[in-house]
Amino acid sequence: MPAPKQKSKVNDDIPSDLNIPDNYVQHTLTTQKPLPPFNWANWRDDLNWLNVVILCVTPVIGLIGALFTKLRWETFLFSIFYYFFTGLGITAGYHRLWAHRSYNASIPMQYFLAIAGAGAVEGSIKWWCRGHRAHHRYTDTELDPYNAHKGFFYSHIGWMLMKPRRKPGVADVSDLSKNPVIRWQHRHYLPMILIVSFIIPTLIPWLFWNDARGGYVYAGVLRLCFVHHSTFCVNSLAHWLGETPFDDKHTPRDHFATALVTIGEGYHNFHHQFPMDYRNAIRWYQYDPTKWFIWVCQQLGLASHLKVFPENEVRKGQLTMELKKLKETQERLAWPSDSNDLPVISWESYQEQALKRPLILISGFIHDATNFIDEHPGGPHLLIKMIGKDATTAFFGGVYDHSNAAHNLLAMKRVGVLHGGMRQGLDDKVVPPSQRLKIARYNELSSPYASSTAYSDGEGMLG
Numbered sequence: 001m002p003a004p005k006q007k008s009k010v011n012d013d014i015p016s017d018l019n020i021p022d023n024y025v026q027h028t029l030t031t032q033k034p035l036p037p038f039n040w041a042n043w044r045d046d047l048n049w050l051n052v053v054i055l056c057v058t059p060v061i062g063l064i065g066a067l068f069t070k071l072r073w074e075t076f077l078f079s080i081f082y083y084f085f086t087g088l089g090i091t092a093g094y095h096r097l098w099a100h101r102s103y104n105a106s107i108p109m110q111y112f113l114a115i116a117g118a119g120a121v122e123g124s125i126k127w128w129c130r131g132h133r134a135h136h137r138y139t140d141t142e143l144d145p146y147n148a149h150k151g152f153f154y155s156h157i158g159w160m161l162m163k164p165r166r167k168p169g170v171a172d173v174s175d176l177s178k179n180p181v182i183r184w185q186h187r188h189y190l191p192m193i194l195i196v197s198f199i200i201p202t203l204i205p206w207l208f209w210n211d212a213r214g215g216y217v218y219a220g221v222l223r224l225c226f227v228h229h230s231t232f233c234v235n236s237l238a239h240w241l242g243e244t245p246f247d248d249k250h251t252p253r254d255h256f257a258t259a260l261v262t263i264g265e266g267y268h269n270f271h272h273q274f275p276m277d278y279r280n281a282i283r284w285y286q287y288d289p290t291k292w293f294i295w296v297c298q299q300l301g302l303a304s305h306l307k308v309f310p311e312n313e314v315r316k317g318q319l320t321m322e323l324k325k326l327k328e329t330q331e332r333l334a335w336p337s338d339s340n341d342l343p344v345i346s347w348e349s350y351q352e353q354a355l356k357r358p359l360i361l362i363s364g365f366i367h368d369a370t371n372f373i374d375e376h377p378g379g380p381h382l383l384i385k386m387i388g389k390d391a392t393t394a395f396f397g398g399v400y401d402h403s404n405a406a407h408n409l410l411a412m413k414r415v416g417v418l419h420g421g422m423r424q425g426l427d428d429k430v431v432p433p434s435q436r437l438k439i440a441r442y443n444e445l446s447s448p449y450a451s452s453t454a455y456s457d458g459e460g461m462l463g
């Protein structure tokens, strides 16, 4: 997109969010009414016609051109190279360098990225970064210019085709206004997109292998469509497809397929959590060519101060999400009754009831062995002889040191607590192995028995 006209330069030095009210988001949403919804009555006025032409006519020219133009392999390889060249202008330049300041680039590298980024025809650096910073600050809200909650089409391209119903939330770009490279690009933006996006990719194939027409169609027009939709996928696909390994509060997601089509911007869940990290992918085997490019530039002395978020904090996010998943598993399982929920039974009553059904006392709990006598791996006789008795010693190694699985199963057969039979406190004989580590919400931890899934055994304090 060509850059829309910028407002007066008078306020460029003052951060635009310096004097906003503390309740800015709510204040803006309640005081500024959005434009009426886009519909059949207003579409002619409310379409952004310049963007419509650029985004719809380019692919049509490209497809028609491709039908009538032979693709030579030199042009094919050059088009791929040029796709990465202009794409990196956006991902390594516009996005990670300028929108997020995730590293420092030398002046030659900044010019290189500003020129390459102009070839992607996505607006000037300043305009692009202003929208992107608003996207990060107001993710998934009405003030997010590419709000993913408005659907895949809207976040991919719809937000550019129609005039926004609301202005994006305020985001400061005064740091960028001071940058001479960004000012230079802003000033010469229009000729620059013509030269970088169309003239150079026509000229090079013409001069070196005499394929001006192929260069124009494939490395110019069609390559531009690919770069457009590749980078648009960061706002659509990366907020729609994949996992949330670091946080699930908002829509950004991690997926290899998104990374593949966006030159490595597909680890978007990580990126929204740690936006100032120069990486999107944190594992060496994950596909993030933008990260590799920045790293190589650092080795060449062109980039420096590559920011990396502390690993300890990154791991915290991952652990939180892992615990959430484990808690879901925990909640899907059936657990033994808590001693507070069981009837307290006297020794006499235990004796009496044990005459009617096979009750066995272990660790202060009375268990009902009905349906299990014949299933007992050690044979029914060992259970039968313990009916109405205390089998604690025999169960815990006296006769056989039972497995953890056996202890877990035993706890499921609890039907009562022997009066005066519970030990003080909790020990390994009372708490089955499956309950010694538990996931509990922090507000369940204040009382050990606040919930049936929150034990206080001093080990499993997670939440």
Ligand SMILES: [Zn+2]
Residues within 6 Å of the ligand: 135, 234, 235, 239, 252, 268, 272
């Ligand atoms: Zn995003």
Ligand SMILES: [Zn+2]
Residues within 6 Å of the ligand: 095, 099, 100, 132, 136, 271, 275
């Ligand atoms: Zn970003």
